[in-house]
Amino acid sequence: MDSHRDPFDGDEEAALRYAIALSLQDPNALASSSTAQNPIELDDSENEDDDLDDGPKCPPTPKKSTQLVDRNVKTPTTSHSVPVPQVTASGIQSSGFSALGLDRKRMEEERLARLTKRKAPHDDEISERRSQRVKIDGQSSSISLANTTDASVRIKPPQLPYPKGVVKKTWVSGYPRQDDIKIEEILQKDQLELAVLSSFQWDDEWLLSKIDTKKTKMVCIAFASSDYQKEEMRANVPRDRIRFCFPPMMPAGSMHSKLQLLKFPNYLRLVIPTGNLVPYDWGETGVMENMVFLIDLPMTKDSANPLTTFGQELFYFLKASGVDESLVNSLSKYDFSETNQYGFIHTIGQSHVGEGWQRTGYCGLGRAVKSLGLATASEVELDFVVASLGSVNTDLTSAIYNAAQGDNGLREYEKRTTGGGKKKTAQKTESSYHPDNFRIYFPSHETVSRSRGGKNGKWWDSPTFPRELVHDCKSVRSGLLMHTKILFVRHQNHGKSQTSWAYVGSANLSESAWGRLVKDRVSGQPKLNCRNWECGVLIPMESQAAKSGWEAFEKRVPIPMIVPGEAYEDALRLLWGP
Template identity: 45%
Template sequence: MCTGPKITASISNRLRLPKSCRIPLPCRRLVCQPASRSNSLDKIKCRRFQAMSVDDDVYEEQLNHAIALSIQDQARTNEKVMCQSNRTNNPTPNPFLQDRKAMEEARLARLATKRSRGLHDGDYGVEGVDMPARKRATMASKEPSAAGVSVPFPEGVVKRTWVQGYSRSSDDIKIEEILQKDQLKLALLSSFQWSEPWLLTKIDVSRTKVILAAFAADELQKQAMRSNSPENIKFCFPAMHGHGAMHSKLQILKFDDYLRIMVFLIDLPLLTLADQPCSSTPFLTQLQLFLGAMGIDDGMISSLSKYDFSKTEDLGFVYSRPGWHTGSAFSDVGYAGLGKAVAALGLATSEPVQVDVACASLGAIKNDLVQGIYHACQGYVDETTQPESSLAGRDKPTKNVVDMQQVFRIYFPSHDTVAKSRGGTRAAGTICFQEKWWRATTFPSELMRDCVNTRDGLLMHSKIILVHCNGSTVNDRVAKPTWAYVGSANLSESAWGRIVKDKATGRPKILCRNWECGVIIPVRTAPASAETGQPTNLDMFKGVVPVPMKTPGPRYSKNTRPWFFLHA
């Protein structure tokens, strides 16, 4: 599922943390061995890991950090080799391409005299960019700008990552088609891992300014990352507030006439001077809060208002960030933020909902997290308050006791599914779960379904939540709240948070450990191909979200064993 970049590296030799990148981890010895790459998943085999007494969810995140740091260090070494090779093997310039470049530059110069530009083209990083925001007044939703700017994805769309060896459909897309490096002017990229040599084949840093939101353990590592990168690549280092992961997958891509936001995929035209000013949408507000918390420069954040966000009015932006959150910040993050966004979009309901969750990693989850996410899918902000639905005509939901086995399904691949996949067990190094969590009496194993891709033999790295109500036809279902979450959050407390009552104030507070983000996409109309007859599986999502797994999915039997990361 195309939900932003998880940018990874091929590993050709043993990886070790550089001295400058050492961080306090609860491990005494970590040895990582490489393995072959397949199914678009990188395989990293880890042995001899001895953990001290820490929270199980923290263990996974810290292990991932150590792996990511090793990969980054190796990638920078490879980048130097690649750059040296490029300097000695520059191809002969193509006169046709040079003419096209000159024509494009002339066109851009003419365009620049007619309107103000979008994101700043000068000092673009996260340190002191001066780009004041223009104040906006309210406007109705409109088509792309008065200047007639045409954008590829004006309404927003969810695509699958195309995989070599599989036939391509209209649901598939390639990273090259997203980045469009010949036209890309500025890119803000957030990811868990980076392969700089690979990235430099997808983005032309001689013409594109790049900001990478990345993890760094300390100032020494930050300086090392800055000094080892090309001049046109800047870094933003979001605060971690303890143990956790920089796990969000977000791309903000600036082209000449529009802004592309990549969690799902939507293109927003640049407002011209002839356009009416645009009011902020909840999507834009939450996106700006997220970027501000990450540490992106205020000027760059405010410059987003130069684009027409009216098409995001019916979309929700949901995120998590590390730390404890109380007061007004409580309902902005984690599954509290999910419930708030669901209610704000008019999707709150007192009816039972059907929830299908697919993920690439599972934490040490318990029933309380499952129930919390389930109630958030109904529009609750937390376990003790009513949802903040302000839309007329929809009652606030009243929680009813439901049998979770009838309404909640967790899709995660079994060991057999991984073993029979195209790449086998050596291709599943980024699908994470631990046997001790599975064996815990508190783990909701009765909710587990085998995650089998609709593309035979292909493993998944998608994080998706599909929500709908029961109905006799697809039209009946879509008439009730129906929506999808597509983003970076796996099913864990680190990603979605843990809500407790503050002893001092008696009010709820939420703890998240990861940076995550995603989008809520409502389904308002039934697909034309399924307007009549009985619904089949998740037919109501056709044309909105390409469901990546077979549903409802086989239940785990007594003999079914999930895939365990440490068996990779």
């Protein structure tokens, strides 16, 4: 049955990007497209891994440039306008920091001019500075998040701004400030020493207005369609200041993760936003809001510093992305103990067999729920805010529901693959569908009709599309559209206290984002196919807030939408027809 599935899972974004990839293939590319599926280390050496999948080999689709629209961004109504640049004729030239506007020759001349104005330092000063440098230039592939850059900053560490972790809404221009946060307040450009950034969409010029590259070195976890494009991207930036890491990609996948690792003199800041590195996702156009989780980790003197489960999964995700091993290992110099209460949830864009399938996608979500003591056999209430909605089916909603109870993915998989699974009809059953306990929040029919899918969104008419689950999504900040991805899990009142929790991250509700568990044709064992790279954080509520209602979240996670959202199946069916 799976062999006849849409290879893009109804994901028009992925289909468009694949079409662009085919049109942009260059006969002078440095290597075949299949090599682009292997992780690229931060140094120039090639690290060849095994093929990712036995399926058809297609060139990876190109990362959207600053001139391509992120389809996850919801189209605004007539009362607001988001400036949307147009697609250019040359997608390669406009993508991946090619628009940085950095004149390397001029920068070198200015650097030499500054040197002539300075007095030559003593030899011991030179030695001290070299030992403290964050090594990111061509002299070494070693990059460390743990080194300080100047002995003068090693004074009594300041109190950490967010030592326990916090979730905030993003600031939006024109709205009163109320427990929100700006991108400038996250990056703190005057103190930032090293930034490891990932995003689905980049606005290069805007990003460089937020980071001082004279002070801050950058590692960008990004997408490139080929080795040729990777080299172009590397050539367009000063390599001693900005480096790239290119995760391996599935044929129709997206590098959708938005993780940030920010090194300051005395601590490391972990940031998990729902928005991309573009101005409208950070409120600067006044029409879009997102959410962000951040936690500050102090440096530790404990040589036997044990990693929490959160830290282990972060390491696992970064290594799978192809991030330089020395950079990943340097994370162990920070104290992760405060992350014990959280779960790092990820989707790694590969096919996973053996025990690996249990660590990522919706299988990893269920595993984290169980490891944090949140598993339950009782019914749960799910409210999932999404920024895009494609070919969702009842198999996926059942898998997510089960994961929220602590299931590792096998419950839905075994029901689908055994007991006449091939003859399974598209009927929705109460035992697997949960229509009364699962709500998907998505903008109303007016916004959908103005989106690129428009009235041609025929996935709505699929017999397996869970129409009854979709509810109108309205921000509590009136007039704002939402690019937020957040899942709230509550418990019905069964006469016992159970802890509610939330997921905040990059993953929308799609098989591309959460994966699909299938039977491996070679081994006959479960195999999880994931197209996208995603990451998020699972946040349990405080124990005293173990309540069945929305008040369980009021102390830790802002509720961005009006609840309960109005179901609007009838309105959409009138819009799209019978």
